[in-house]
Amino acid sequence: MATGQPIPPLLHRLDQAERIVTAVAFGVMVLAIFADVLAREFTGVGLHWARQAGVYANVIVVMLGLGLASSSGSHLRPRFADSWLPASWEPALVRIAESLTALFFLAFAAFGFRITASAFVLEERSVLIGVLVWPIMAAIPLAFAIAALRHAAFAFNPTWRPPEVSAIAGNEASNEGSKTE
Amino acid sequence: MTTLALIALLVLLLLLRQPLLVLLGTALVWVYATAGSDHPSFILLDGWHALNRDVLLSIPLFILSGQIMAQGAMAKRLVRFVGALTGPIPGGMAIATVLACALFAAISGSSTVTLLAVGSVMYPALLSAGYSRSFALGALCAAGTLGIIVPPSIPLILYGVMTRVSITDLFIAGIGPALVLTALLSSYAVVRNWDRRGGSWDGKEIVESLREGIWSLLMPVIILGGIYSGHFTATESAAVAVVYALIVEMLIHRELDGKRVFEVVGETTRLLGSLFPVLMLAVSLNVFLTYEEIPQQVVAWFTEQFETPEGFLLTGNLFLLLVGTVMDIGSAVLILAPMLAPVAAAQGIDAVHFGIVMIVNLEIGYLTPPFGLNLIVAMGAFKEDFGTICRAVVPFLLIMLVGLAAVTLVPAISLFLLG
DSSP: OOOOOOOOHHHHHHHHHHHHHHHHHHHHHHHHHHHHHHHHHHHSOOOTTHHHHHHHHHHHHHHHHHHHHHHTTOOOOBOTTTTSSOGGGHHHHHHHHHHHHHHHHHHHHHHHHHHHHHHHHTTOBOTTTOOBSHHHHTHHHHHHHHHHHHHHHHHHOGGGSOOOOOOOTTOOOOOTTOSBO | OHHHHHHHHHHHHHHTTOOHHHHHHHHHHHHHHHHTOSOTHHHHHHHHHHHSOGGGGHHHHHHHHHHHHTSSSHHHHHHHHHHHHHTTSTTHHHHHHHHHHHHHHHHHOOHHHHHHHHHHHHHHHHHHTTOOHHHHHHHHHHHHGGGGTSSSOHHHHHHHHHHTOOHHHHHHHHHHHHHHHHHHHHHHHHHHTTTOOOSOOOHHHHHHHHHHHHHHHHHHHHHHHHHHTTSOOHHHHHHHHHHHHHIIIIIISOOOOHHHHHHHHHHHHHHHHHHHHHHHHHHHHHHHHHHTTHHHHHHHHHHHHOSSHHHHHHHHHHHHHHHHHHSOHHHHHHHHHHHHHHHHHHTTOOHHHHHHHHHHHHHHGGGSTTTOHHHHHHHHHHTOOHHHHHHHHHHHHHHHHHHHHHHHHOTHHHHGGGO
């Protein structure tokens, strides 16, 4: 089945927005930790907020990265059972697989919304820097919801799906037929 | 009965091509539902607490620094330098291949990128110098796996995160096994290519190639030197590595512009987006299992089965080698490390040593058919058929197994730098 056809403008804009936000968050993460090191080296005192700022930036990066993993077909997936079902089932399988993934992400978006709402109601704050945690936590349900939307779109039109690529813990490459991708 | 139903459900999801994230999440929802404990949203609360730890920052930062450094012509510079050093030695170009892979891996932190980058330079060079196709393929595939154990290694960080073992200690412990494996592969290169040597040492070429490659070569020195001297934690050294990589690639070598940096950050984020949500759920599963005292039961069962630590290590090695043939290293570490590490501890095995043993086992999985990642990458990169590559790696696989045996049976190889 053909994949990687041009995606609808909404998904494309989502992709662009995620790239920009994650790039900014990555910059914050690097600068915060590096500034902490510099401050400690030159003044003997680190920046007390730096680690927590880096951690929150990382949450934004990795959760929005979930969407980028979906849009690039990079989710880790065990492939060894791929040939166990008849090849003729492929078109139906793709739609079922994408629908199931969308449902899963939707359920986890709901779980994420629940814990974020709880943090909002309780006005939970970071112990180290005192900021409210729910705006950062909101990245979790948001990321799952966007991922659900993407996979629902892929189920609706499988040609929008990206070709699957590898994304293994820091050891990346194209891996046709690899153990996971 | 419930366990069987869960296994059946997971097999069904596997057949329906669901990502690991879905498999893990479904298993978690299932166990929460059947245990009748908290609402499943607690899965993500545990996941949130897992993400809210600064130790995890080293993963995105090391991946990013490796990706940045791997963009330019670093492989060519490293190959030129080690080639100048090893040229006159028997099998010099083959040794240069192994050393270039080890150095590149220390900088990029990635096995497959190492294989592709060094391979693109060395594979044609080895063939034109008269080395056999089989040897060239095997050497590149095997030396390419050094990225798994040479610090900074992402699987080592994952092991540290999942088992709460010091990542700094794991990095330092990885140096010895990396040296042993590099020495074994280099020795084999010498023995098999005793008749091949190229001229005498050229001091001018050595100095010139060092001058060209010095900025890349300094990267592991800064990372490991900073950690070992106590100047940086692993996380801090990762941030320093990113800034250093940006300076080297953008200002010194001028091989990277702002647009490309943006793209590299996007590629890194994609990798993280596939890894971290799985890590969140793996931690959450670990929390649940601990709450239900499952690890204690596993430890008790294993303790009954094995009377000696050696017996456990031997069985554990066989199990991990098997796992490595069908599962990628990141997933295997996230899922198995929290289960096996307590068993190892109960057997009196040092947690750092066991982490290294586990990673070396899974590293070998990169060379084992049918799903060995380096075999598959080599097939695409060098346009060779799978059977040829599998046969080419056999001697190297045996050498890696010798290395594994040494690392397993002699803990000092891993622990000597830790005192």
